[in-house]
Amino acid sequence: MIAEKPLTAAQRDDLRIISGMMIPESDEYAVPGADDAVIQGDIVATLGRDTRMVAAALDHLAKLAGKPLAELDEAWREAVVTEFRASGGVPAATLARVILQCYYRDDRVLRSLGLELRAPFPKGHVLPEGDWSLLDPVKARGGSLRRAP
Template sequence: MTYGTLTDAEARDLRALAGIMIPASSAHGVPGADDALIFADILKSLERDTADAQMALKHLRELSGGAFAELAPERRTEVAMRFRHEGGAPLFALNRVVLLCYYRDDRVMRALGQEPRSPFPKGHVVEQGDWSLLDPVRKRAPMWRQV
């Protein structure tokens, strides 16, 4: 069986990785990214990032020396931390999909004190922060060349 273009093994590894990326928290009352509903959304939402996901999962499998999902929890965490540093652009794409789907879940939005709805047309109120934190960026020399 395949999920889109992911194999069963790739889907199992991705689910195990998603659970490490965003673990469940009983203290905050939120599921992890490996929750069945959230993970189904992740698989459905890969679309244009499928090739990057497969490349990232292949690298994860190489670092694991086999199936990432079958590693002991401690070893899985070690491999995930190494993968975090070596994953590059494919991992970035995968991370983006996981985060997008996670924060789209109604349970997560309620736990954050947000109404689970689209941001528009009502919008969301964002409290003002300390704008002085941007001063170092404003003072920095331009990183582009003038045309």
């Protein structure tokens, strides 16, 4: 397999800016933004098969912006990103997805959501049995299968 070409420094800068616009830091929920260095490191390190699509998205973003996102004022940056989301197609959707999939596995974020910091296996989860008497009306109503000749 041919190794994917890594993102350029300029692409990584724009990735960081747009990540922070998507999910900013929050004191209220005690969570970092998606532009956090650890989360950005996770995104870049695990791009894998998505690298080409994400690079295409960032190239499209750069074309819309005309210069690095960091150099735009806030209003212009918002306008560029709005256009990017409207016109970016599958590459833009892929970029959003890789940001979200790395953000929502970060320890600090999961902790804030009240989720355990672990893989599902081998501990699993406990499921309440629930109220089986809810089925009583269904049983009482009954019914029959349509007859087949």
